[in-house]
Structure formats: C-alpha cells, structure tokens
Amino acid sequence: MASASYSTDFKRKNPSDYTNGNQNKKNHWSTVLSTALEDESVRVYKDDLCTVIIDKFPKARIHLLVMPNQYIADVKSLNNTDLPLIKHMLKIAKEVAEKTAAKANARGIFNEFRYGFHTIPTLALLHMHVISQDFISNSLKTKKHWNSFTTNYFIDASEVIDELQANGSVRIDTTRMKKLLDEDLKCHRCSNNFATMPKLKQHLLTHTS
DNA sequence: GTTCTAGAAC
DNA sequence: GTTCTAGAAC
Numbered sequence: 335m336a337s338a339s340y341s342t343d344f345k346r347k348n349p350s351d352y353t354n355g356n357q358n359k360k361n362h363w364s365t366v367l368s369t370a371l372e373d374e375s376v377r378v379y380k381d382d383l384c385t386v387i388i389d390k391f392p393k394a395r396i397h398l399l400v401m402p403n404q405y406i407a408d409v410k411s412l413n414n415t416d417l418p419l420i421k422h423m424l425k426i427a428k429e430v431a432e433k434t435a436a437k438a439n440a441r442g443i444f445n446e447f448r449y450g451f452h453t454i455p456t457l458a459l460l461h462m463h464v465i466s467q468d469f470i471s472n473s474l475k476t477k478k479h480w481n482s483f484t485t486n487y488f489i490d491a492s493e494v495i496d497e498l499q500a501n502g503s504v505r506i507d508t509t510r511m512k513k514l515l516d517e518d519l520k521c522h523r524c525s526n527n528f529a530t531m532p533k534l535k536q537h538l539l540t541h542t543s
Numbered sequence: 544g545t546t547c548t549a550g551a552a553c
Numbered sequence: 554g555t556t557c558t559a560g561a562a563c
Contacts, residue, residue, distance in 0.1 A: 475545095477558080
C-alpha cells in the first residue's frame with residue numbers, strides 16, 4: 335500500500351489545522367449552541383424567530399438561554415434592523431421566565447430575574463441569558479463565572495435595545511470588559527466582599543429562603 | 544464553555 | 554496538610 339510507505343516526517347496535519355484556528359472546527363466546543371438549537375430535549379419554547387433552552391450548566395436555580403433561529407454571532411454584530419428581534423426575544427424571555435418560576439412553585443426569590451448578554455461571549459451564536467438572581471448552583475464555580483453575571487460584563491437586554499435605538503449598534507470596550515472578570519468578589523445584593531468563591535457561595539445562601 | 548490538576552495561598 | 558485558584562487542553 336502506498337499509504338504505508340509515507341514517512342511520519344511527511345504526515346499531514348489534521349485538516350482543521352489548515353483552518354483559521356480551532357474556532358472554525360465544526361465540532362469545536364464553541365459551536366454547541368448551534369446544535370442545541372435543534373435539540374428538542376433541551377428546548378422549552380420555540381417560535382418563528384427564537385428558541386429558548388435550559389442552560390446545560392446553570393449558574394442559578396433558573397438559567398435559560400434565548401437564541402435567534404437565524405445565526406447572529408454576538409451583541410457587537412447587532413444593528414438597528416435587529417431591534418424587532420431583540421425586543422421579541424426579551425418579551426419571550428420574560429414570559430418563559432414567569433412560567434418557569436411558577437412551575438417551580440417558587441417563592442419570591444425566583445421572581446427576580448435579569449435578562450441580558452455577555453459583552454464578550456465564549457459560545458458562538460447570540461444568546462440572551464435569563465437568570466434568577468439567587469445564583470445558587472453547583473455549576474457556579476469561578477470568579478469569571480461570578481463577575482460575568484454581576485459586573486458590567488453583563489449587559490441588560492433593555493440596554494442593548496436602547497443603544498441600538500440611539501446609535502444603531504452596541505459599542506463594547508473589550509479591554510475594560512476583560513478587566514472586570516478579575517475584579518474582587520462582591521455580593522450583588524449587599525456589596526460585601528469575599529476572599530474566595532466558596533465563602534461567597536455560602537454567603538449567597540443567607541439571601542435566599 | 545468545562546475538566547483537570549499543579550502549586551499558590553492559607 | 555488542606556483549600557482554592559488559574560492555565561493547558563496536541
């Protein structure tokens with residue numbers, strides 16, 4: 335066989351090495367949301383414009399993702415023609431959040447949600463987080479997790495809508511955003527500071543009945 | 544995004 | 554000695 339005579343010196347690299355980095359690889363971890371969009375087992379709502387799924391690694395008791403059915407990369411690639419879509423996504427987000435909270439037989443704590451986006455996302459395909467503000471979850475582990483939801487690294491959907499209406503786009507200061515992930519751990523409710531994630535997580539329990 | 548784990552921090 | 558964080562993942 336001819337192939338058996340190839341010297342390892344001339345062994346071809348994996349085809350993905352010829353693409354512009356791993357991000358372009360079809361089954362790279364950053365593409366999981368495109369798969370989730372089609373996966374009925376994680377879906378809680380779908381209409382002509384958007385799909386809602388349960389986050390696979392929820393960072394609070396209720397953590398959902400609202401995604402457009404048509405591919406949009408992220409917040410910074412939005413323009414004013416996307417306004418009706420984003421407004422629709424926010425409306426659906428609130429409806430599904432209310433329903434999910436009621437279904438969970440929740441008391442007051444579940445009624446408080448934030449709806450918004452990571453300014454610098456790690457997963458491809460725009461996704462609006464719907465996240466209850468208890469932040470009680472085994473999947474909440476790192477400082478980056480915490481700061482990505484409780485600092486300005488997280489931009490509210492209402493602010494995205496306002497900026498699109500005012501400027502036609504959302505300007506994101508990448509350098510400033512990255513620094514926010516390294517900020518000290520601060521409780522989002524009472525502003526107490528904590529040295530470690532375990533201490534913060536223990537404190538969060540005191541805010542939840 | 545997560546998992547794993549070396550070694551920093553305590 | 555144990556807890557906890559932070560960077561590599563071929």
